[in-house]
Amino acid sequence: MNEPVDDPGEGVLELRVEQLRRESEAVLSVTLADPEGGLLPAWGPGAHIDLELPGLVRQYSLCGDPADRRTYKIAVLREEDSAGGSAYVHDELRPGDLVEVGGPRNHFALVPAERYLFVAGGIGITPILPMVNAVEAAGADWRLAYGGRRRETMAFLDDLAELAEPHDPAGRGGRVGVVVEAESGPLDLGALLGRPEEGTAVYCCGPGGLLDAVEERCAAAWPEGALHLERFQAKEYAVDPASERAFEVVCARSEITVPVPAGRPIADCLDEAGIAVPTACREGVCGSCEVKILDGTAEHRDSLLSRAEQEAGQTLMVCVSRSRSARLVLDL
Structure with a gap:
């Protein structure tokens, strides 16, 4: 199994579009490579990259082979109400084009577990596919x-069909369940998650x-830390404007104190x-x-950290989160 790879650092790569491939009616995969043929930063299953497009930046999960250091592969769903990202990839991007890429980063890395239950909906199969390949290779x-x-x-059905084939003389398989809502209704979460399984990572x-x-089902019955999820879109947080207050951010390394008025992002x-x-x-x-907290209490409003990570209070996302304390000391 591929070990999780830490963020290799800031910096943007200029990569060339090597291949575009139709993976389903609405999903296009994009293979990127260094124009000079160099090795790309390493990554592990669950990682994503930032793809810089005209006037915007979008995050896409890597769905290729982590052992292939020459290319990155992403898959892009054409959104019906696209703000420009997916429409540009599907309509404008061509082989040979150069694009700027940030990352990879991984907040959805595989953890060691006795067994794994993967649940994917639609384009959510993209980060799950390399995970399945990794645990299969490890014999998990x-x-x-x-x-x-x-x-x-639905993308990558052919890839999954190979993994779904029986692997023992008795013909027992069934590890891959493809559920098509138009044919048999939605995923049965009650059957999947109704009985907590000790030692299983979801x-x-x-x-x-x-x-x-x-998240609701796992919070009610599954062991703490069993669930790992990744969101493509931010959660909606109900914020009372009257409760917003100003605070100070102390940048410990820079020795600068920055006032943050009510209603203004820390990052700005x-x-x-x-x-x-x-x-x-x-x-x-x-x-x-993401920035490390040295002192103070954050008010987390991100959609990335788990509940346990938020309660631990070691880091926060300065683009959306705020402070519950009058003074927040950050490793900046």
Whole structure:
């Protein structure tokens, strides 16, 4: 199994589009490589990259082979209400084009476990696919439930079909369950998660509704830390404007104290004070602006850290999160 790879650092790579491939009716995979043929930063299953497109930055999970240091592969769903990212990839991107890429970063890394349950909805199969390949190569016990609205929209079914073949003389298989909503209804989360399994790590990625439902079921019955999920879109946080208050951010290494007024992002105030922090998504989902907390109590509003990580209070995302204390000391 591939070990999780830490963020190799800041910096942007200029990569060339090597191949575009239709993976389903609405999903296009993009293979990227260094124009000079050089090795790319290492990554592990669950990692994503920032793809810089005209006027915006989007995060896409890597779905290729981590052992292949020559290429990165992502898969992009054409969104019906695209703000420009997926439409540009599908309509404008061509082999030979140069694009800027940040990362890779991994907040969805595989952890050692006795067994694995993977739950993917739609394009959420992208970070799950290299995970399944990794645990299969390691000989681990695993199952996958992959749901989609129509079979024609579901990517990588051929790849999964190879893994679904029986692996023993008795013909027992069934490790890959493909659930097509138009044919048999949605994923049965009650059957998948109704009985907690000690020693099982649950990995889930997909639409917000699926993630919320899985999170609710696991919080009610599964052991703490069993669930690992990744969101493509930020959670909605109900914030009372009357409760917003000002605070100070102390940048310990820079020896600068930055006032943060009510209603203003920490990242903006830091930038105005000359403290540069990368902010790729500005929504608390990519992890580019994660900063270590040295003192004080954060009010977490990101969609990336687990509940346990938020309660531990070791880091925060400065693009969306705030402070519960009057003074927050950060490793900046």
